Amino acid sequence: MKREFKFDFGTASAGAAEGYTKITADTVYDPTAGCGFVAGAGRVYAKDRGESAAALKRDFVIPLEAVFLVDVPDGTYQVTLMAGDDITETETTVKAGEGRLMVLKHRTSAGQYATHAFSVWVTDGKLRLAFSGLAPRVNAVEIAPRDTAVTLFLAGDSTVTDQPAEGWPYTGWGQMLPKWLKADVAVANYALSGRSSKSFISEGHLDKIWARMKPQDYLLIQFGHNDQKADEERHTDPFTTYKETLKLYIDGARSRQAVPVLVTSVQRRFFDAEGRLIDTHGDYLTAMRELAQEEGVPLVDLAEKSRRLFEELGPEETKKLFLWAVPGEYINHPNGVEDNTHFHELGGIRVAELVAESLKELGLQPLRMYLRF
Known part of the structure; x- marks a missing residue:
């Protein structure tokens, strides 16, 4: 062909x-x-x-x-x-x-x-x-x-994945990330809705990444939203099985001479009466930050970055970033929608920008040279 x-x-x-x-x-x-x-x-x-x-x-x-x-x-x-x-x-x-x-x-x-x-x-x-x-x-x-291009693999959940066109403007931040990258980098978004760090592996999705990964590639890992779920297929404990499972991603990338990057879970849109964001991830954020320190892994603290952004915008303005719509506003959501977890395309673009900004701050080479900043 x-x-x-x-x-x-x-x-x-x-x-x-x-x-x-x-x-x-x-x-x-x-x-x-x-x-x-x-x-x-x-x-x-x-x-x-x-x-x-x-x-x-x-x-x-x-x-x-x-x-x-x-x-x-x-x-x-x-x-x-x-x-x-x-x-x-x-x-x-x-x-x-x-x-x-x-x-x-x-x-x-x-x-x-x-x-x-x-x-x-x-x-x-x-x-x-x-x-x-x-x-x-x-x-x-x-x-x-462009076989020599660096590949930026993404492993994560519905907040990261490529959402299908029939759900537009429902968007994952990984779907919008290429906007912030030069032609030297290709995004391989393997993130999937509903997956935890555990179920992503048990269903064989991480093996698909390993099969295509080459030296000097990168693996961005964001899990936590579904690790909190109670079902056995997905649940992990923050300071034991969650960290142990994430270490499989880290070790696998390093064994292939690629660079793992941990990404704390992006915040949900929940505010208290004073307009402060309510954290729904708890110990999972602490555990990932600890693991990054213990293993010497670069960390994109997207939880903290998104908290600052959402608090700056406030309860009303953040509705523009999340999948909020009145009935009849979007043909794909005729009855309207009020979703405080998933993004509108505008939100996906903004959160992807936070990720790209963080990658620049980390100074990872050669990736830093390939960012559109």
């Missing part, structure tokens, strides 16, 4: 730039071709601004909530996107895979063309790019293997 692609998006009449494959608004994905827009997913239009413009700039597609698929072998790929328009300003958002945020509302002015490069972790044989925005443009896309 081919691993490198160069696509020129636009109109058939404009032809394809040399060395590129033409993709028009009518190029629908089918397994034989191995690339194209997903039928029924949004709308796609095409425009040609005329022969005076350079080959890749004269024409483009306007993908409105549209999804472009390319069949590729599993692995890490660098995607380079060109977006712009000779005569008007544009705004484009790009997500990859299961809603991982790569480019957020990037604007270009008339005559300006922006190039964005990012790395995508592919595990199902399909590289998926979803486009949206007020006035999105796609002029060209190049896809090439």
